[in-house]
Amino acid sequence: MELLVASAIGILTAGGLYLMLRLRTFPVIMGMSLLTYAVNVFLFASGRLTVGAPPILRDDVSVYTDPLPQALVLTAIVISFGMTAVVVMIGLGAYLGSDDDHVDDQPETLDDTADITAEGGS
Amino acid sequence: MSLFFIVALPFFGALLPGLMNAAGRSACSGVTFTVSLAAFVGLLTNLPTVLAGEVVMARVDWMPALGLNFTLMLDGLGFFFALLILGIGLLIIAYARHYLSRDDNMGEFFTYLLLFQGAMVGIVLSDNILLLLVFWELTSLSSFLLIGYWKHLPEGRQGARMALVVTGTGGLSMIGGMLILGQIVGSYDLSVILQSRDLIQADPLYVPALILILLGCFTKSAQFPFHFWLPHAMAAPTPVSAYLHSATMVKAGIFLMARMWPVLSGTPEWFMIVTSAGLVTMVLGAVIALFKHDLKALLAFSTVSHLGLITMLLGTGTAFGAMAAVFHILNHATFKAALFMSAGIIDHEAHTRDIRRLGGLRSLMPVTFVIVTLAALSMAGIPLLNGFLSKEMMLEEAAHTTLFGAPWLVPALAVLGSLFSAAYCFRLIGHVFLGPVRDDYPAKPHDPNAGMWLPPALLVVLVVVIGVAPFLAEPFVKLVTASVLGDAAVLPKAHFKIWHGLVPALFMSIIAVVGGLLMIAVFKPALHLWDATPRPEAKDIFDALVEAVARLARALILPLHNGAFTRYAAIGTVAIVVAGFHAWNTGTVGAPTRAVQPMTPVAIAGWAMLVAATVGMVLMHRNRFLSLMLIGIVGLMVSIGFVFFSAPDLAMTQFTVEVVTIILLLLALNFLPNHTPVESTVLRRVRDVGVAIGGGLASFGLAYYYLLRDAVDTPISEFHLANAYKGGGGTNVVNVILVDFRGFDTYGEIIVLGIAALLIYALTETLLGGPVRARLLNRKPDQPRAGVVHPMMMVVLTRVIMPVILLVGFYIFLRGHNEPGGGFIAGLIVSIGVVMQYMASGFAWTSARLRYPYHGVIGAGVLIAGLTGIGSWFAGKPFLTSAFTYVRIPPFDKFELATAALFDLGVFLAVVGAVMLSLESFSRLARRAHVPDSDYPMDIDPSRDDPPTDGTKFVTEGG
Incomplete structure (x- = not known):
């Protein structure tokens, strides 16, 4: 079972990283979402894997899984929604503003910045 | 008057001229004059003590661990300089009143002047050399503002920059010198340092400290070879030149040399x-x-x-x-x-x-x-x-x-x-x-x-x-x-x-x-001789030096920082993996302490689906709709995984978040191109695959490693499990941690979530207020639009189901303390219910029925959570201490009343507000800035490009 979870984390990470390295905003956002899953599962797994022992206290049960990583991951999931929304908004705004959804600065923009720094230095 | 007031008066007084600007020039200068006069009189009240040869001290511990205390000292030297600063300051203020023309912003000028005055008084009254450094830098900054006061003059801006660079550099080296001095003596208090002449002069670090401190003094007091900035600073208005460059700032270096004279x-x-x-x-x-x-x-x-x-x-x-x-x-x-x-x-x-x-x-x-x-x-x-x-x-x-x-x-x-x-x-x-x-x-x-x-x-x-x-x-x-x-x-x-x-x-x-x-x-011939003599121009040398440094910085930074985000990400990933690998190789790795649990067919099936969806997503990411669907499968599998591994709360959260995220991405995709073109070279893709596989293997290795080993120390979770019911009054330990044990964390997180939503709202407002608005209005949808904007079946279904969803949300919320559920999940469920109304019945219909703006909901949530926390102060407990009791109202069963539920209500409201504000902002973009919405469901979209004659063709394709 550990192998399954660990390999799932690895595959999610690899997929997320690959998409993060793409050149357009949408795949990058998707990559970030995949990476978010990987990180959340990873954090969750730091409580080790327990099957069938939810942290709901019962009188006749004595074995529970670790509740703390769950609490941390729960807020992390919600926050990551907020983060995704902000990133999507920024990407969308950039695309609507310039009709270009490249992640990297495009060559002509680079020249502009070089000129500005040259002027500022003189 | 206390020394604190003398130093603080100009700083606080600096707020006034700006406020008085509208009241007229005399009022503006009058209030500045009064502030300075008050500080001046306050200084004079200390005159008898100083004349008696005593030293006035005032001390407040600021950061005692760092040796940084707010200690002020007034002796003869300090008094002398403070007298010059405040006395000449008064004359300068009176003079500037008549000197500045009506076009000059007098409030701004006097604000800078008072800031400068406060910083100078701070320097001469500081007893702590770290504090002195803070004031020292403040004089550099405020003098920069004063020299460059006439922003329209290029000489003023250049002079201000040059002064800042030279005195700022000197200030930096002085920080070094002062720190060495403090290390030698073991105290940063001047009164102690001044007693340690022999100790300091015998120390091997005396010469470096001396040189560094003198660099600071020489740059400030325009000593050769740093004298060149002072004449260029003369582009400032004359009151500034008279004040800074004759009586005060340039004397700061002199002051410090005099101050350090006994020991250096x-x-x-x-x-x-x-x-x-x-x-x-x-x-x-x-x-x-x-x-x-x-x-x-x-x-x-x-x-x-x-x-x-x-x-x-x-x-x-x-x-x-x-x-x-x-x-x-x-x-x-x-x-x-x-x-x-x-x-x-x-x-x-x-x-x-x-x-x-x-x-x-x-x-x-x-x-x-x-x-x-x-x-x-x-x-x-x-x-x-x-x-x-x-x-x-x-x-x-x-x-x-x-x-x-x-x-x-x-x-x-x-x-x-x-x-x-x-x-x-x-x-x-x-x-x-x-x-x-x-x-x-x-x-x-x-x-x-x-x-x-x-x-x-x-x-x-x-x-x-x-x-x-x-x-x-x-x-x-x-x-x-x-x-x-x-x-x-x-x-x-x-x-x-x-x-x-x-x-x-x-x-x-x-x-x-x-x-x-x-x-x-013989001035005339001497002048000819002088003009004929070649001599180095300090400004040219300085400019060349600055240009050389800037070129070096550009040469270093631009190749590294070239705006290619993907490259930074790749470099960052590789660096983290390499660092982790190094740690792995040099650290000790113990043997596994946990047994491997057997794989069950269900788990394998889930894993296979997750892997297939992920791989499919990577392979087919160019088709954006498809990848959106696939990521939905990934999210679903992760949720199921949470259920499987005893985390029902997480599963519910993940599942509901998944829904809102997909809706959000769909809204975004409405505008973005549907396909990602092929741009990167094969070589680049191979490189990226390499980086991705490296990162994946690293995280796999790390996860697998510690899944098989127990925690090094006893986890704090034991405490949580033991006290959740006794101390927190709930049996769902995850929820008790969220609203009680780590309530402060949760409080911070709902605030972050609220800020994120407000940010999205603000970005939308900016977009809709700018040129993007016209672009949106002119935009032709790249997909055929549905003929039926509000399908009847969906409208009826969502309206009928709304009360049910609210009921479920209420139930999930209430049971959260003892069973899986709680504010976060309930908030997400209710949000989905509301979003469904938007989707089915339209933006206008839903907005018209919206009683409370979502900003207010976020605010109310944060406020309720915060007030609940503050409430525990009245019981004499720390912030966010929860209390609970059990009550029984016949004919109901015994039930629990907990303050944690109030806190959870705050969480609930903040989540609903944040999610809805984000989605609403996106749909406002989707309405293309302005679309007259019909109030009636089941209408025909007038903006449709090509109304189909049979009325069925596009119905199923609508977003």
């Missing part, structure tokens, strides 16, 4: 560096000043020269030298501030400061003539004026100083400096005021109103009074000198007298004055 001086290094720098500066400044045609430039170089003189006196390391330095600081402040203000008057009235265009102003501006003549003659060292006294003392001291083994060197250079000094003073009087009246002045000069000439006149009265009756100033100067000397030397017995007999200093003085007169007589 007296060594050969101090003597060599300080005396020679001072001598060179004095002679160089005087020579350049003579040949400057701009009145303010002349005065600027003359200031440089006089600062050199004072530095040289401090460098000699004798008690008499220190006393002469103190006396000259006082005299220089009086005559130089008067001269600067007079230069401002001439500029103001004649509209030029060029000496070549002036002359003959004596009869046109008699009052100014008298002021300038007295001040300039004092500067030249003419008897019966105060400049003569301190110059005599300087020459006397120079006559006894031997530098580099040559007894003639210092006296000769001192005489040379004085000679040129006298010459430019005579030139100032002769070429500006004497001679025939001209008829080509840019403006008809006349004496200004009393508001402008009174401040310099008051200073000139001091010049004359001290010059005629030096014994009046003697006790005060000796008091200050005593506090400069500390325990390091005995106060000299010499009295201040005009006539000392036929001493060498007198002859040197006579040579200087006569030589100065001769120099003026």
Whole structure:
């Protein structure tokens, strides 16, 4: 079972990283979402894997899984929604503003910045 | 008045001029004057204590662990400088009132001025050298603002930048020096440091510390070779030049040298560096000043020269030298501030400061003539004026100083400096005021109103009074000198007298004055010679240096920081993986302590689906809709995984978040292209695959490693499990952790979520208010639009289901404390219910029925959570301590009432507000800034490009 979870984390990470390295905003956002899953599962797994022992206290049960990583991951999931929304908004705004959804600065923009720094230095 | 108030008054007072700006120029300057006056009077209330030879202290521990305390000290030296700063400050404020024109923003000017004043007073009253450094940097910053006050003048901006660079660099090196000093002594308190002369001078780090501190002093006080910034700073308005560059800021370096005199001086290094720098500066400044045609430039170089003189006196390391330095600081402040203000008057009235265009102003501006003549003659060292006294003392001291083994060197250079000094003073009087009246002045000069000439006149009265009756100033100067000397030397017995007999200093003085007169007589040929002499231009060298540094920085940064985000990400990933690999190799890895659990077919199936969806997503990511669907599968599998591994709360959260995320991405995809074009080369893709596989393997290895090992220490979770019911009153431990044990965390997180939502809202507003709005209006959808905007089935279903969803949400919320559920999940569920209304019935229909704006919902949530936390204060408990009790109201069963539920309500509201505000913002974009929405469901979209005749073709394709 550990192998399954660990390999799932690895595959999610690899997929997320690959998409993060793409050149357009949408795949990058998707990559970030995949990476978010990987990180959340990873954090969750730091409580080790327990099957069938939810942290709901019962009188006749004595074995529970670790509740703390769950609490941390729960807020992390919600926050990551907020983060995704902000990133999507920024990407969308950039695309609507310039009709270009490249992640990297495009060559002509680079020249502009070089000129500005040259002027500022003189 | 407490020292704290004296320092704080200008800072707090700096808020007032801006506020008073609308009330008129007199009100604005009046309030500034009042603030300064209050600080000045506050300072004077401490005079009796200081005169009694005591030191006034005020102390508040700020960061005691770092040795940084807010400690203020007022001794003779501090009092002297504070008096100069506040006293001349008052005159400058009065002068600036009349100097600034109506176009100048007076509130801004006086705000900067008061900030500067506060910082200066802070420097001279600091007892802690770290605190002193803070004020020191503040003077650099505020003087930057003051020098660049006339933002429209390029010289002003350049001068301000140059001053900031030079003094800022000096400040940085001084920080180093001060830290070394503090390390040597083991305390950052001046009062302790000043007692540790032997300890400091014996330390091997004494010389580096000395050099670093002197760099700070020399840059601030414009000593050679850092003198060049001061003349360029003259682009500032004249009140600034008069205040900063004659009386106060440039004296800060001098002040610090005087302050550190007892512990740093007296060594050969101090003597060599300080005396020679001072001598060179004095002679160089005087020579350049003579040949400057701009009145303010002349005065600027003359200031440089006089600062050199004072530095040289401090460098000699004798008690008499220190006393002469103190006396000259006082005299220089009086005559130089008067001269600067007079230069401002001439500029103001004649509209030029060029000496070549002036002359003959004596009869046109008699009052100014008298002021300038007295001040300039004092500067030249003419008897019966105060400049003569301190110059005599300087020459006397120079006559006894031997530098580099040559007894003639210092006296000769001192005489040379004085000679040129006298010459430019005579030139100032002769070429500006004497001679025939001209008829080509840019403006008809006349004496200004009393508001402008009174401040310099008051200073000139001091010049004359001290010059005629030096014994009046003697006790005060000796008091200050005593506090400069500390325990390091005995106060000299010499009295201040005009006539000392036929001493060498007198002859040197006579040579200087006569030589100065001769120099003026031969000024024309001398000027030709000067103009013909090639000499390095400091500004060009400075600019070249700055350009070289900037080029180096560009060469270093631009290739690394080229705007290619993907490259940063790749480099970052590789770096993290490599660092982790290094840690793995060098650390110890224990044997597994946990048994591997067997794989079940269900788990394998889930894993296979997750892997297939992920791989499919990567392979087919160019089709964006498809990848959106696939990521939904990934999310679903992760949720199921949470269920499987005993995390029902997580599963519910993940599942609901998944829904809202997909809706959000769909809304975004509405605008973005549907396909990602192929752009990267094969090589690049191979590289990215390599990076991705490396990162994946690393996270796999790390996860697998610690899934098989127990935690190093007992997890805190044991405590949580044991106390969830007893202390928190709930059986769902995850929820109890969220709302109770780690409630403060949760509180922070809902605030973050709220901020994220507000950010999205703000971005949307900006987009809709800008050029994007027109673009959105003109945009043609790239997909055929549905004929039926609000499908009847969906409208009916969502409206019917809404109460049910609310009920479920309420139920999930209530049971959260004991069973899986809680505020987060309930919030997400309710959000989905509301979103469904938007989707089915349309934006306008839903918005019209919206009672409370989502911002308010977020705010209410954060407020309720916060107030719940504060409530525990009234019970005498720390923030967010929860309380609960069980009540029984017949006929219901016994149930629990907990404050944690109130907190959870706050969480719930914040989540609903944040999610809805984000989605609503996106759909506002989707409405393309303005679309007249119909109130009726089941209508036909008028914006549809090509209405299908059969009414069915596009219905199923609509987004």
